[in-house]
Amino acid sequence: MNGTYRIEKVVNNNVVIAQSPELNEVILIGKGIGFGRKKGQHIQADAIDKLFVLKDKEEQKQYRELLSDLDEALIIHINEIIRMIQRELPKPLYERIHLALTDHIHFAIRRLEQGIEISNPFLTETEMMFPNEFHLARKAVDYLNAHLTVELPEAEIGFVALHIYSASSNQPLSEMNEHPQLVSELVEIIMEKGNVSLNRRSVEYMRLVSFLCELIDRFQSTDIVNYSPKLSDVLKEEFELCYTVSSELINVLNQRFNTHYKAEQLPEVVFYLQRFIK
Numbered sequence: 001m002n003g004t005y006r007i008e009k010v011v012n013n014n015v016v017i018a019q020s021p022e023l024n025e026v027i028l029i030g031k032g033i034g035f036g037r038k039k040g041q042h043i044q045a046d047a048i049d050k051l052f053v054l055k056d057k058e059e060q061k062q063y064r065e066l067l068s069d070l071d072e073a074l075i076i077h078i079n080e081i082i083r084m085i086q087r088e089l090p091k092p093l094y095e096r097i098h099l100a101l102t103d104h105i106h107f108a109i110r111r112l113e114q115g116i117e118i119s120n121p122f123l124t125e126t127e128m129m130f131p132n133e134f135h136l137a138r139k140a141v142d143y144l145n146a147h148l149t150v151e152l153p154e155a156e157i158g159f160v161a162l163h164i165y166s167a168s169s170n171q172p173l174s175e176m177n178e179h180p181q182l183v184s185e186l187v188e189i190i191m192e193k194g195n196v197s198l199n200r201r202s203v204e205y206m207r208l209v210s211f212l213c214e215l216i217d218r219f220q221s222t223d224i225v226n227y228s229p230k231l232s233d234v235l236k237e238e239f240e241l242c243y244t245v246s247s248e249l250i251n252v253l254n255q256r257f258n259t260h261y262k263a264e265q266l267p268e269v270v271f272y273l274q275r276f277i278k
């Protein structure tokens with residue numbers, strides 16, 4: 001960051017909205033950066049911890065409103081964990097994480113203060129699908145818990161991990177949230193139709209989730225081959241139950257990804273289930 005920035009509005013002691021000749025309107029965050037400041041004054045770059053631009057006007061408006069309603073210390077803490085996350089990621093985070101993650105953490109704190117329990121039924125699936133982001137999310141939640149007056153539960157690690165992946169991949173958070181739910185749905189089909197029961201923290205469960213994650217990746221990349229009618233007959237005759245379960249899984253994935261594959265095109269699913277169900 002170079003040059004100076006003209007203050008348009010002091011949000012609070014730690015956040016100001018300013019004008020930059022190159023970037024137009026920017027949001028500046030820094031400890032005490034707005035203390036005693038007024039509109040029209042200038043801020044030097046060395047006083048700024050974080051500068052970012054929300055190009056989307058609606059997001060910019062939402063973030064302004066959110067900042068006005070936040071505890072000033074929380075703004076600094078969230079900015080600090082975003083900086084920590086960025087230092088450990090190989091690619092840049094999209095700026096909207098400031099709005100999305102701040103809004104999420106603020107809402108979680110309000111719920112906890114009201115005595116509302118926060119749960120996350122897809123925590124294990126999220127950890128398996130996004131291990132690096134989950135690791136960073138755990139560090140972020142640990143940091144916040146060391147500085148907040150409430151204790152964020154482990155469930156929040158999964159939610160924060162999805163925010164991190166969304167901001168690093170530039171994919172909508174709603175889409176990120178669907179994948180752990182999809183894995184969980186596939187697991188339920190296997191357990192019900194295959195008449196098996198699993199501890200969600202067991203090694204076997206983790207391996208199953210890992211296999212299903214790879215299967216979902218293949219549907220997304222359309223990396224699926226053709227099949228021979230002879231193989232189809234063998235699968236149906238020799239592995240009837242696992243063929244039936246595989247077909248149901250693949251039908252769910254076909255609906256999710258708008259594809260038209262058959263169990264015969266993914267014989268490894270049948271073979272995996274045969275070993276797993278046994």
